[in-house]
Amino acid sequence: MSSTVTTRFAPSPTGTLHVGNIRTALHNWLLAKKSGGRFLLRIDDTDGARSREEHVEAIRDDLAWLGLHPEREERQSARFAIYEAAFETLVAAGRLYRCYETAQELELKRKVLLGRGLPPIYDRSALTLSETDHAAKAAAGEAPHWRFLLDHDAPIKWVDGIRGPQHFDPRQMSDPVVRRADGSWLYMLPSVIDDIAMGVTDVLRGEDHVSNTATQVQMFIALGAPVPRFAHEALLTGAEGKLSKRLGSLGVAELRESGIEPEALIALLARLGTSDPVDADLEADALAASFDLGRFGRAPARFDDAELARVNAAVIHRLPFAHVRVRLPEGMGEAAWEAIRPNLSKVAEAADWWRVVTGPVAAPAFDAETRAYLDQAAVAAATLDWDIDPWSALTAALKDATGRKGKALFLPLRQALTGMDHGPDMKALLPLIGKDEAVRRLG
Ligand code: GLU
Numbered sequence: 001m002s003s004t005v006t007t008r009f010a011p012s013p014t015g016t017l018h019v020g021n022i023r024t025a026l027h028n029w030l031l032a033k034k035s036g037g038r039f040l041l042r043i044d045d046t047d048g049a050r051s052r053e054e055h056v057e058a059i060r061d062d063l064a065w066l067g068l069h070p071e072r073e074e075r076q077s078a079r080f081a082i083y084e085a086a087f088e089t090l091v092a093a094g095r096l097y098r099c100y101e102t103a104q105e106l107e108l109k110r111k112v113l114l115g116r117g118l119p120p121i122y123d124r125s126a127l128t129l130s131e132t133d134h135a136a137k138a139a140a141g142e143a144p145h146w147r148f149l150l151d152h153d154a155p156i157k158w159v160d161g162i163r164g165p166q167h168f169d170p171r172q173m174s175d176p177v178v179r180r181a182d183g184s185w186l187y188m189l190p191s192v193i194d195d196i197a198m199g200v201t202d203v204l205r206g207e208d209h210v211s212n213t214a215t216q217v218q219m220f221i222a223l224g225a226p227v228p229r230f231a232h233e234a235l236l237t238g239a240e241g242k243l244s245k246r247l248g249s250l251g252v253a254e255l256r257e258s259g260i261e262p263e264a265l266i267a268l269l270a271r272l273g274t275s276d277p278v279d280a281d282l283e284a285d286a287l288a289a290s291f292d293l294g295r296f297g298r299a300p301a302r303f304d305d306a307e308l309a310r311v312n313a314a315v316i317h318r319l320p321f322a323h324v325r326v327r328l329p330e331g332m333g334e335a336a337w338e339a340i341r342p343n344l345s346k347v348a349e350a351a352d353w354w355r356v357v358t359g360p361v362a363a364p365a366f367d368a369e370t371r372a373y374l375d376q377a378a379v380a381a382a383t384l385d386w387d388i389d390p391w392s393a394l395t396a397a398l399k400d401a402t403g404r405k406g407k408a409l410f411l412p413l414r415q416a417l418t419g420m421d422h423g424p425d426m427k428a429l430l431p432l433i434g435k436d437e438a439v440r441r442l443g
Contacts, residue, residue: 005037006201009063009070010191012044013055016251017062019303020206020236023269027233028204029068030270033288040198041070045077046185062252066262067284074198076190083185086193086223090148095222096178098144099126100137122147122174143182147175148189148219156214161204161231161293168214176215188212192219200228204293207232231293234273237300250305259346261319264312273301280314313345329354339428353424357432361419361441370412373402377413378443381435390438391430417441 007028011021032039041063045051056075063070090096101109110120126147129137137144156168178189195203203213210232220227255265264280270287271278274295282290319341321334327347328337332354340353366374380397384390399409414426417438423429430438 004199004201005032005035006040006199007032007037007204008040008042008195008198008200009068010042010044010205011059012047012050012187013052013059014047014050015055016058016253018252019250019255019265019269022062022066022252022265023236023272024205024233025063025068026066026266026269027291028202030284030288030291031202031204031293033285034291037201038071039068040200041073042194042198043073043075043077044187044191045075046187046190048077048184051077058253065252065256066266074194076185076194079190079194080185082197083190083193086189087146087179090189090222093222095149096146097127097149097175098129098134099147099177100142100144101126119172120174121172124175145177145181146179148178148215148222150175150215150218151222154218154221156217158213158217158227158230160210161202161229162234162296163207163210163232163298166210166214168211170214170218173211173214188216189219192216192223195228196220196223196225202229202231204231204233206235208235233296234298234300236272236303238303259348260308260312261315261347263319264308264315267315268308268311272303273297278307278311280311281318309345316344316347317342319347324350331358335428336432339424339432343424356418356420356423357429359433359437359441361417363416363419363441366412366416373398373404374412374416374442376401377416378439381442382439384435386431386435389427390435391427394430413442 009025009028011017011025017025029039031037041059043051043056043059045056060073087096106122109123113120126144127149134144150170150173152171154170156166156170158166160166176186176188178186180186194200213230213232217227217230256262263283266284266287267280267282268278270282270291274292274297276290276295321337324337324347327350329351332350336354336357337350340350343353344350377394377398380401381390381394384393384397395409395413398413399405402409410426411421414423415421417426417430417433433441
């Protein structure tokens with residue numbers, strides 16, 4: 001095994017990436033990054049019928065948007081010759097064998113075993129077939145599917161990076177089918193062949209793969225390769241238990257359209273499942289430095305979109321102008337971004353606040369007394385030196401002149417100037433509105 005930490009994210013392009021996949025991709029990226037290693041993208045597209053090119057493109061775009069740049073991209077569909085060679089090796093070594101049972105026959109066997117209170121393990125009856133039997137099957141046009149022969153005398157063990165020591169008894173497991181009768185591959189063996197060929201040192205994936213790992217450990221050994229480190233993460237659930245349809249199906253594109261920043265997803269998903277606090281101030285490099293599989297628990301991690309919204313707002317409140325410039329309305333500059341940013345939960349809302357700056361704004365109907373106060377404010381504003389902090393100067397002057405304070409002093413001004421009861425700091429907003437416009441709105 002090469003000593004450079006090498007991880008891979010291996011999606012099947014049969015759909016778009018959702019939050020759970022993003023988390024797996026991110027954790028593999030962080031794990032590699034932490035050690036100055038390599039992060040690979042492997043497109044698991046052996047299933048030609050279900051794999052779609054548009055999904056491959058979406059996966060690439062999503063990873064790019066998240067800033068998770070793979071060092072290399074590999075596609076399983078381009079590697080069939082390599083699988084064939086490894087297949088021949090395993091056949092020659094007697095580790096793959098031909099079977100002919102139909103799905104119905106297998107189901108019947110399962111039922112019989114379960115009925116007797118026995119585990120539904122494949123009985124290996126195909127191993128008793130002779131070459132004459134195989135020839136007869138072939139003559140009858142029956143093509144075999146292939147199973148991997150587990151070594152019953154080699155107990156399976158690994159120390160999982162998250163789950164700790166794992167033990168499996170191969171006698172309690174069915175020999176997995178690795179290739180269908182039509183010659184197509186199931187996921188299991190090509191993945192091992194690729195992990196070996198690509199020097200993958202760390203396989204980090206969801207705990208739904210634990211039992212696959214048990215058989216794959218023997219495949220690495222059968223192919224004469226070192227077994228990589230494995231870690232299996234608890235699955236993601238929603239705030240109320242199971243990951244809801246909505247959350248579970250939230251694709252990167254939808255998250256992006258709903259105003260979620262990649263930095264927010266990264267800050268949240270890097271820590272979700274650990275007891276470490278989610279910190280919106282940490283950038284990817286810092287998250288990588290502190291990334292530690294040992295911090296992840298075995299309990300399902302809860303994904304909560306309210307938490308994502310909170311982290312998203314915190315991220316936006318620190319985003320520099322240069323980062324968002326192209327997404328801001330024409331004319332909105334750095335000072336405006338900095339004034340408005342603390343009020344945003346999505347960058348797109350900046351346009352609403354920018355309209356408040358550029359006007360026109362619709363102020364509420366004021367009573368006579370407030371109207372008189374605002375007229376006085378308009379006169380004061382017109383005579384102000386606008387260059388240094390006009391808001392402090394204006395409110396100080398009005399406080400002296402009218403004796404108003406607190407809400408009575410500030411709120412009518414805000415309402416007349418912005419048409420709103422709340423919003424960005426007036427101290428930052430007023431210079432952006434400008435003197436003439438401010439005088440007009442007050443008067
Ligand atoms: N294509 C497999 C999946 O999406 C990859 C699993 C693995 O990481 O090995 O589940």
